[in-house]
Amino acid sequence: MSIVQKSIKLVLATSFAIYLAHQFGLLYANSAGVIALLSVLDTRRTSLLVAKERLLANLLGLFLASFVFSILGFSQLSLTSFLVLYLPSAFYWKLDKGIAPSTVLVLHLFQEGQVMFQLLLNELALFGIGTGLALVVNLYMPSKATAIAQYRQQVEEQLRVIMRRFESFLLSGNGINEGLLVIELEQLLETALDLVYQERHNQIFHQTNYDVHYFEMRRMQATILKRMAKLINGLKESSPESIILAQLFSETAQQISEKNSGYKLLKDIDAFLTSFRKRELPQTRLAFENRALLFQLLNDMQHFIQVKLDFYQHYEGILLKNEPNSAPEL
Numbered sequence: 001m002s003i004v005q006k007s008i009k010l011v012l013a014t015s016f017a018i019y020l021a022h023q024f025g026l027l028y029a030n031s032a033g034v035i036a037l038l039s040v041l042d043t044r045r046t047s048l049l050v051a052k053e054r055l056l057a058n059l060l061g062l063f064l065a066s067f068v069f070s071i072l073g074f075s076q077l078s079l080t081s082f083l084v085l086y087l088p089s090a091f092y093w094k095l096d097k098g099i100a101p102s103t104v105l106v107l108h109l110f111q112e113g114q115v116m117f118q119l120l121l122n123e124l125a126l127f128g129i130g131t132g133l134a135l136v137v138n139l140y141m142p143s144k145a146t147a148i149a150q151y152r153q154q155v156e157e158q159l160r161v162i163m164r165r166f167e168s169f170l171l172s173g174n175g176i177n178e179g180l181l182v183i184e185l186e187q188l189l190e191t192a193l194d195l196v197y198q199e200r201h202n203q204i205f206h207q208t209n210y211d212v213h214y215f216e217m218r219r220m221q222a223t224i225l226k227r228m229a230k231l232i233n234g235l236k237e238s239s240p241e242s243i244i245l246a247q248l249f250s251e252t253a254q255q256i257s258e259k260n261s262g263y264k265l266l267k268d269i270d271a272f273l274t275s276f277r278k279r280e281l282p283q284t285r286l287a288f289e290n291r292a293l294l295f296q297l298l299n300d301m302q303h304f305i306q307v308k309l310d311f312y313q314h315y316e317g318i319l320l321k322n323e324p325n326s327a328p329e330l
Contacts, residue, residue, distance in 0.1 A: 009040050009137040017130045024129075027122050028108050035101050035130025040138060043201035047138045050097050051131045057098020058105060058127050061086055065106040066115045074113045082106065101127065144199040148211055151192035155218050156256050158185045162225055163253035169232050170246035179229040182222060189219045210315060214258065217311040224304045231297045241294050244272060248301065261312040262305040269302045 017036035021029035039054070041047040064086050072078035086106075090099050105123040109115055162181045196211045235242065252265060 005142070006040065006042075009140075010037055013037070013040050013130075013133045013137045017133045020129050020133070021126060024125065026125055026129075027112075027119075028126065031104055031108070032126045032130040034104065035127055036134045037130075038101055039131050039134030041134075043198055044138055044141055045201035047135055051135060053095050054098035054101055054131065055127070056093070057090055057095035058102040058124070060089060060093070060095065061098075061102035061106050062109075062120055062123060064089070065109055066120070069109065069115050074110055079110055101130075141202040144195055148192070148196055148199060151188070151195065152214065152258055155185065155188055155192065155215070156258065158188060159218075159221070159225075159256050160253045163249045163256070166228065166232055167246045167249040167253070170235070170242040170249065179226070179233070182226045182229050185222050185225070186219070189215055189222060193219070213311060213314070217307055220307050221304050224300055224307070228297055228300045228304075231293050231300070234293050235290055239290055239294070241291060244275070245294055245298060245301075248272065248298075252301075252305070260308075261316075262308045265305050266302065266309065269298060269305065272298055273302075 013036040014033040018030055018033035021032035026032070039047060039051060041050060065082050068078055068082045068085065072081055083103075086103075087099065090096055090102075105127065108123060109119055112119055158181070162185065165181060193212070193215045196215055200209075200212060248265070248268060251268070255262070255265065
């Protein structure tokens with residue numbers, strides 16, 4: 001939610017809450033506006049959960065206040081006694097988000113110097129109007145689907161860039177900043193996941209885990225890429241094996257897509273691993289170390305693609321819904 005959108009919602013909810021409270025002839029009508037101001041939150045789901053928590057906190061507060069004020073009267077001692085009972089109870093039952101508004105309502109009783117059924121109804125009405133209008137204005141939440149789709153495209157393009165840099169380094173040794181590219185990818189994924197979780201919390205009745213799992217899957221791949229970048233930086237010379245592996249990175253860069261599985265690439269990796277095992281052992285220490293690094297790199301690449309394949313198999317119905325005749329790769 002943008003600053004402008006939230007500001008408009010706050011103004012509308014606060015103003016209408018005060019107006020309605022006055023129209024109903026409630027005491028302390030302005031408090032309805034304060035409650036509305038506190039209840040307009042960033043997502044529908046958060047607003048609904050907090051409203052429930054505050055309702056329970058208000059009921060608890062009014063009950064304890066009625067009990068304490070009826071016994072001890074309306075003095076500083078009775079108010080302190082109420083707080084001594086109420087605050088630990090609210091924290092114990094995890095109702096702390098409702099402490100401030102419920103205390104305001106209890107102070108109305110304290111100020112009136114009496115506990116009457118009509119006053120209790122007045123306080124509940126103030127809460128209901130303020131919270132209700134906050135929930136109403138929060139029914140409008142602009143969809144972030146377009147922005148999420150753009151993040152998917154950015155993430156996949158960054159993956160292609162990284163794969164091409166890996167390929168370049170294996171062929172000519174000029175890819176010294178691939179680790180920085182992975183860090184940039186991780187930062188991009190964190191931003192995307194924040195947006196995805198916010199959008200998910202706005203869908204109360206029709207939540208989907210697809211976008212969450214997609215970006216979490218890409219984050220797992222980013223972790224693997226960070227390890228691969230360190231391995232590539234450790235290579236000291238080119239070899240026939242590194243050229244073969246460079247071709248694999250090139251193929252992967254071409255096939256990266258949300259709707260592709262990676263199954264064919266896994267078969268290619270199996271063939272490469274078989275080929276590696278059949279080759280003659282290196283004759284020098286440096287060549288042996290390079291071969292070991294390449295072998296580990298190939299294993300990591302296999303893990304990288306397997307992560308995507310697992311995701312694809314879980315959501316295959318969704319991914320192929322609009323492309324029934326496609327031939328997915330990664």
